[in-house]
Amino acid sequence: MSDLLTVENLGKTFTSRRFLSLRPDYQVTALRDVSFTVAKGETVGVVGESGCGKSTLARCVLDLIAPTTGAVRFDGTDLTTLASAEKRAMRGRIQMVFQDPYSSLNSKRSIGRTLAEPLYVHKGIRYRDALPRVREVLGEVGMPASAVDKYPHEFSGGQRQRIAIARALILEPDLIIADEAVSALDVSVQAQVLLLMRRIQQERGLSYLFITHDLGVLRNFCDRVLVMYLGRVVESGPVGDLLERPRHPYTRSLRDAAPVPDVSKRRALALLEGEIPSPANPPSGCPFHPRCPRATAICSQEAPVLADIEDTGRRVACHNPEE
Known part of the structure; x- marks a missing residue:
């Protein structure tokens, strides 16, 4: 499958200006060096806690807000460099379904x-x-x-x-961005809408960028998944393999916290300690290290790079990945 959407090193920083205050303005980095692709006819899921940058990513891809750094290429065209009239023409091929x-x-x-x-x-x-x-x-x-x-x-x-x-x-359109498109619906209605979206995809050859916090929906609807934490992609890969064998401790904590209908297959819940750090004042090194049970000295000093693991299309940004 050829790539329809290519996102390269995407970053977005918001500046908060203090009105009538002597205190300096401060910046919040909502996205940092995010890269991924969506192939024609593929569904790529994006998952993470609230505030991890999922919706900001969707709006940057659609150019509803301008990214600070990086490139968004749709069918070979960099959307960040287009003039207004060209962007309007291109937006007809990328549509969004809101929560x-x-x-x-x-x-x-x-x-x-x-x-x-x-x-x-x-x-x-x-x-x-x-x-x-x-x-x-x-x-x-x-x-x-x-x-x-x-x-x-x-x-x-x-x-x-x-x-x-x-x-x-x-x-x-060729690509639909669905931002929590079924999270506000009852479970039975969720299933109906997801089946509808799957049928339309098969009939039209659509691609989806599917943002959700529900791992059950993710498992049954998506082909690949990006796991985001504090504006970064910490793990990515085929959805089945990633949820069965998570390599990043954060992915494992998300997987283990999801409800499992079969009592015999339930896992011990490893609770994360501490709160999500503020994007305005992120920790040094790996952003997850203050809450990570596998953190070592290097985790607080050096940010890990999202790198390939094995030969399965899996990528993880962790100094001490799970075995």
Whole structure:
């Protein structure tokens, strides 16, 4: 499979300015040297605790916020160097599904108007001419054609997320970024939406960058996974192998904390000690070392490099990886 998306050494630093204060401004590094690829037709998952930089990564890839360093190449084109008109044209091929379908849909617009707007912005198609395409894509996500005249409050959470997916599909993109797209839904509805997204992927050859905190969803929906901690990728690889044999202590702690339905297969829970460090004042060396049970002297002095392990597509950034 050829790579559709290539992210190289991506970094994002936010500067917090203190208003009417003698104290100096300070910087928060949300992403640091993040690199990965997404192949055509592949689903790459991104997992980590809240505040690890998952959503910032999604917004940098889509260029909703400009990265501080690095490059984002989509189908061979560096998105960070494009002019505004070129970026708009390219954004039609990359779409996003947000976590909360109610807040991401305009409550004052009908569903038909909401779904037709991308066609007008990107292709200049008027509402009346766009209606056949709107009804077609609504049918594709399992919604009736009569939904075009209704408003978001008239639908359930699962139906609203289907409509949000329809909006992402209306321009026939090649890549969809799903930022916690099923976390706000009931478990049964989650399964329905995930099956829908999988079917659409198979029919259209779509690629997904799938952000989640649910390892069960990750295991059943993704092909590869990136594990992030404090703005860095600490481990990556094929999802099945990575969850069965985690090499980074942080990945193991995430895996062991996930609920296991089969009592006979439950693992002893190794609780992490301490709190997540502040991104405004990260620890020296490895950012995980203050909470790591395998930390040694070098961990507090030198940041580990994300390096290949074995010949399985696995990578880990750890001085003392698990065996």
